[in-house]
Amino acid sequence: NAGVTQTPKFQVLKTGQSMTLQCAQDMNHEYMSWYRQDPGMGLRLIHYSVGAGITDQGEVPNGYNVSRSTTEDFPLRLLSAAPSQTSVYFCASSGRGNEQFFGPGTRLTVL
Amino acid sequence: AQSVTQPDIHITVSEGASLELRCNYSYGATPYLFWYVQSPGQGLQLLLKYFSGDTLVQGIKGFEAEFKRSQSSFNLRKPSVHWSDAAEYFCAVGGERGSTLGRLYFGRGTQLTVWP
Numbered sequence: 001n002a003g004v005t006q007t008p009k010f011q012v013l014k015t016g017q018s019m020t021l022q023c024a025q026d027m028n029h030e031y032m033s034w035y036r037q038d039p040g041m042g043l044r045l046i047h048y049s050v051g052a053g054i055t056d057q058g059e060v061p062n063g064y065n066v067s068r069s070t071t072e073d074f075p076l077r078l079l080s081a082a083p084s085q086t087s088v089y090f091c092a093s094s095g096r097g098n099e100q101f102f103g104p105g106t107r108l109t110v111l
Numbered sequence: 112a113q114s115v116t117q118p119d120i121h122i123t124v125s126e127g128a129s130l131e132l133r134c135n136y137s138y139g140a141t142p143y144l145f146w147y148v149q150s151p152g153q154g155l156q157l158l159l160k161y162f163s164g165d166t167l168v169q170g171i172k173g174f175e176a177e178f179k180r181s182q183s184s185f186n187l188r189k190p191s192v193h194w195s196d197a198a199e200y201f202c203a204v205g206g207e208r209g210s211t212l213g214r215l216y217f218g219r220g221t222q223l224t225v226w227p
Contacts, residue, residue: 040220041219042220043215043217045214045215045216050213097143098215100203
């Protein structure tokens with residue numbers, strides 16, 4: 001099992017560009033979520049999904065879109081990147097026990 | 112509203128000394144509680160979790176945590192710290208059923224430095 005995988009590992013964008021961060025899990029988990037990590041702020045929830053076709057907003061959803069067409073995949077889209085979105089992004093999946101299994105992260109820089 | 116407070120931003124201890132990292136939470140339902148550790152440039156690793164039952168839970172790497180409902184606390188402890196324990200530690204809270212599943216709320220983290 002690969003667990004939770006994320007691509008890319010690193011990305012540099014210019015302000016206004018769009019991109020999609022990919023996340024996949026092979027544990028057949030119902031729940032998936034996206035967090036961003038900024039220095040001194042811990043991890044903050046962006047969006048989450050409780051199953052295929054069902055998503056909801058977290059604490060900091062502005063500027064991000066998600067969709068979940070399959071159980072395995074949960075991509076995060078930045079529609080028009082801003083410097084404030086420079087961060088490390090973690091995808092996670094969980095089962096009924098709510099223990100989050102994290103991917104390795106994507107380090108994003110927006111210039 | 113749900114929230115987690117880790118009052119200590121940075122703690123420094125000597126190798127071999129005991130350690131306690133504090134965590135207080137606010138959550139409107141029965142909480143599931145977690146401690147994660149993150150080494151520099153790495154992802155998050157689960158140290159331990161509390162779901163129910165015995166309020167003292169054991170984790171990996173010799174860590175333990177005690178759940179105190181009356182104080183809304185879930186402090187992490189280790190009797191003797193090793194240099195390899197230097198990392199950032201995060202406390203998190205989540206729900207245990209239904210619509211509360213699928214996400215956690217994290218504290219801002221405590222950075223641990225270990226002196227040789």
